[in-house]
Amino acid sequence: MLKIENLHTYYGNIHALKGIDLEVKEGEIVSLIGSNGAGKSTLLSTITGVAHAKSGSITFKSNNITNIPTYHIANTGISISPEGREVFPALTVEENLRLGAYIVKDKKKIEEGYERVYKLFPRLQERYKQTAGTLSGGEQQMLAIGRALMSNPQLLLLDEPSLGLAPNIVLLIFDLIRSINEQGITILLIEQNANMALSVSNRAYVLENGTVSMSGDAKQIANDPRVKKAYLGQA
């Protein structure tokens, strides 16, 4: 579904991504793990066109989407829940979701979107008229994911959904990620919490200094001694 080939991205003179190859197949949850500065977020911003790729290609459903303007991304069927949530704090939950469906013109589909999101996150339904800034961190994360779902995407990019959340909320969020995937939405998950990410994923990629150092089945990676040592805190 999403295929990245030999991708190079620079920030000025800094070579941030040094030839990334990555593939996400339809219906999968693929996680991308790595420590700070490994290039996870750079990869995501290159996919979404925020950062510019110097060479290499990104294809989504056989369309070349390398370096497309960021606002076109939503139209291709890719939806993003950005790092740090970035909900619209002054707007209500309802309005946030409405903006998520910005590219959808069919009113019926928007209603369906509301219904789907409220079914997944009953908590958001309870707070539909509250401004997003007054929600707790976990609720804001749910809202960010819900907002991303409103545009009816085929591929959902989740950037650090567990960032700054309590462990039991993290469990809940990952449960929800699994059930979103069961609805037929492919997910690319970018996470620092390797343990959680690997437990829900089908496959995983480990990024290190701008290159893919390891890739394969999520369980295999979770059992790999190097990963265990570097990310899972086990000797």
Next chain:
Amino acid sequence: MNDIKQKKNFNIILYLEQFIDRFKLPLAVSSAVLLLIFPHLLTNQYILTIVVKVGIYIILALGLNILTGYVGLVSLGHAGFVAIGAYTASLLATRLGLGFFLSMLCGMICAGIAGILLGLPTLRLSGTYLSIVTLGFGEIIKTIAMNWDSVTNGTLGVKNIPSPSIFGLKLTIANGGFYYLMLVMLLIVTLFCYVTYKSRTGRAFLAIKTDEMAGIMMGINVTYYKVLAFVLSACICASAGALYASLIGYIDPNTFTFDVSTMILSIVILGGMGTIRGMFIGSIILITFPELSRSLMDYRFVVYGLILVLMMRFRPQGLLGWKSQMPYKLSKSITRKLEQARSDKQENLSQ
């Protein structure tokens, strides 16, 4: 703590809102009737001129509100757009003898082009940086008007600007026609702003105002909408400028000083950024106050400043603040679904 304090302040507004909401229809009808027969109630042309001036400033404020209130870009140079509208319209009317509406339209188009020219290079700017650039823009337009003698007649200004006329009937303050013209234009602009705000475009503006990056991720073309806001804002202000020129009958570069820009911005801020009703209240207060307080002589501007300072202290979101105090209203289909979901839940619980 802060929250509780603010809630006390809100109460008056909430009661006012509830009162207005309850008596919506009679209030609307009576004020519409009052507005319609207003010129017949009083023959004092001085007061009528002030009322028309208030109306013109409401249009100006609604124009700036699109940029400042909806998109969150503060402009200190809107006098420039007003000047472009006024100069284009009055020059076309005096030199080429074009009718008022046609020349106003040309003025709006010119200002729209100027809006694109100002909007494109300032895309990356916001906050104080943008304010400084727009301030410069206003000064540039004023200087051009002052020095382009062959066209604008320099510091001498444009004289004998004809009053607008419809089918040979001259619309002046004396016969009340100008008042009705202002009323119609105000109605059109208000409706336009309302429809824009409620539309897809309005939602895009709102997203850009709150979080530009998240807006882009939702698929909003920020470049397009920012420039669009500049253009719409410029066009509306230009139309008000053309109206003003034909009201006074004379314009010179000093008609469009920095004071005009700050006045428009003050109205927007005092009334409440992003609201439409706030623009009405703001203009009424800020335009009539200097006239009402003529007895205070020069001190009136001290009081004027004091009003603004006090308001910033006690109601920073503007008199008729940004968010309504009334409970948030949802579309009916959603309310129905919510209620159904809730009753389902209760049934499940009771079982």
